[in-house]
Amino acid sequence: xxxxxxxxxxxxxxxxxxxxxxxxxxxxxxxxxxxxxxxxxxxxxxxxxxxxxxxxxxxxxxxxxxxxxxxxxxxxxxxxxxxxxxxxxxxxxxxxxxxxxxxxxxxxxxxxxxxxxxxxxxxxxxx
Numbered sequence: 001x002x003x004x005x006x007x008x009x010x011x012x013x014x015x016x017x018x019x020x021x022x023x024x025x026x027x028x029x030x031x032x033x034x035x036x037x038x039x040x041x042x043x044x045x046x047x048x049x050x051x052x053x054x055x056x057x058x059x060x061x062x063x064x065x066x067x068x069x070x071x072x073x074x075x076x077x078x079x080x081x082x083x084x085x086x087x088x089x090x091x092x093x094x095x096x097x098x099x100x101x102x103x104x105x106x107x108x109x110x111x112x113x114x115x116x117x118x119x120x121x122x123x124x125x126x127x
Contacts, residue, residue, distance in 0.1 A: 090117025
């Protein structure tokens with residue numbers, strides 16, 4: 001009996017930690033919404049897409065909503081586009097870096113790690 005109630009309490013605790021897109025919109029937490037989009041490697045929403053999403057979810061109106069979303073998105077995208085992630089893209093033989101394309105212009109570690117991964121894939125990189 002004690003095990004069942006412990007498992008029930010544990011599962012409720014885990015589930016309550018989940019935050020949905022709808023929750024973030026209803027709370028007006030647009031920076032965190034953008035952060036999660038970036039962290040997942042999603043493409044950033046355009047302002048019209050963002051406004052449509054907020055309107056359809058009856059989101060809390062905030063003057064700086066889209067700017068907040070973009071700020072969070074950049075932070076999340078930077079967490080997603082690590083040297084380790086680019087190494088993995090190289091290992092998969094991918095030459096398109098997707099949302100991480102901006103890293104190609106930054107210091108050499110990103111390109112170097114991608115090249116190392118690409119060499120493991122067994123192909124010569126075409127830059």
